[in-house]
Amino acid sequence: MKRFIPTLLLVLAVGAGSRVIAQHATAFDIEDGGRAFESTCAGCHGPDGNLIAGIDFRRGVFRRPLTDAEIVAIILRGIPNTPMPATPGMNEEQATQIVAYLRSLPETFTEPSTVGDAARGQAIFAGEGQCLDCHSVAGEGSRLGPDLSRIGLDRRAAEIELSLLDPDAEIQPTNRFVTVTPRRAEPVTGRLLNHDTFTVQLMLADERLQLFEKSELRDLAFVASPMPSYRGSLDAQALADVLSYLVSLRGDSLP
Ligand code: HEC
Ligand code: HEC
Secondary structure: OOOHHHHHHHHHHHHHHOOOOHHHOOHHHHHHHHHHHHHHOHHHHOOOOOOOOOOEHHHOEOOOOOOHHHHHHHHHHOOOOOOOOOOOOOOHHHHHHHHHHHHHHHHHOOOOOOOOOHHHHHHHHHOOOOHHHOOEEOOEEOOOOOOOOOHHHHOOHHHHHHHHHOOOOOOOHHHOEEEEEEOOOOOEEEEEEEEOOOEEEEEOOOOOEEEEEHHHEEEEEEEOOOOOOOEOOEOHHHHHHHHHHHHOOOOOOOO
């Protein structure tokens, strides 16, 4: 009896794969499509898909009505005589997953209830928010936390907002903090810059780099983000302002 199950699953999988209509996409298609969008399309369209005038994938806004098949064709072949390129090496299934992702966006997008002001956000960032104590933008600030000069290109607005409210919810692998306990010294906490078979390299709070031999360590543990949650300490308007400032950071102001 067991033998038949894989065959049945195979038949179902093939059946699902041959449907080209995004409405029938699975959660996995949407997730794969989202990843492909981030790596292939977000550089121009923005992580939220709203950086090209007249096109806003979050809200399902296109310059003209496009069927799923037309979007697949645009992804594969580009739009001639415009900057929208063909995507070499992408097949129809991957393009279909991206379409499924694009079509899914308006279902989850909610218009922000508070409209932010990026200039006020910049002032809060440098002032009462004390963000520069840990972050840098365009070369100014601290290197302890991640550089935010192009955060608006690298992350979706919703992800940035989550970082402000719940810093531990999602931490990029390059932003992790560890505490190492040497055999013969006090524990040290810092940002994990690098590690290989033999060594661990940390950046400490005062931006000093320190290298540890793994063989000299008693313990090494990941610790919570040192970033405080701003839920409550910044009000809804200030949070919206900071968020619009961060979303506007696309690296243009880099030297
Ligand atoms: C090099 C920058 C660039 C990249 C990369 C890029 N696009 Fe575009 N895309 C554009 C531009 C610019 C336009 C507007 C073209 C025009 O003038 O009509 C566009 C148009 C489109 C349109 C037509 C929208 C409409 O309303 O007519 C779709 C759909 C689209 N892009 C999807 C994608 C997807 C999906 C990806 C990733 C697989 C992608 N694009 C990658 C720049 C880019
Ligand atoms: C005490 C140090 C500290 C302060 C103060 C701080 N942060 Fe952070 N922040 C970090 C660290 C460390 C990380 C990386 C770990 C994580 O994601 O929580 C981080 C992560 C982030 C991220 C996510 C970055 C990414 O690549 O995904 C954003 C956005 C951010 N901070 C914005 C801010 C803003 C805005 C403020 C001020 C209102 C602020 N931070 C204040 C230390 C700090």
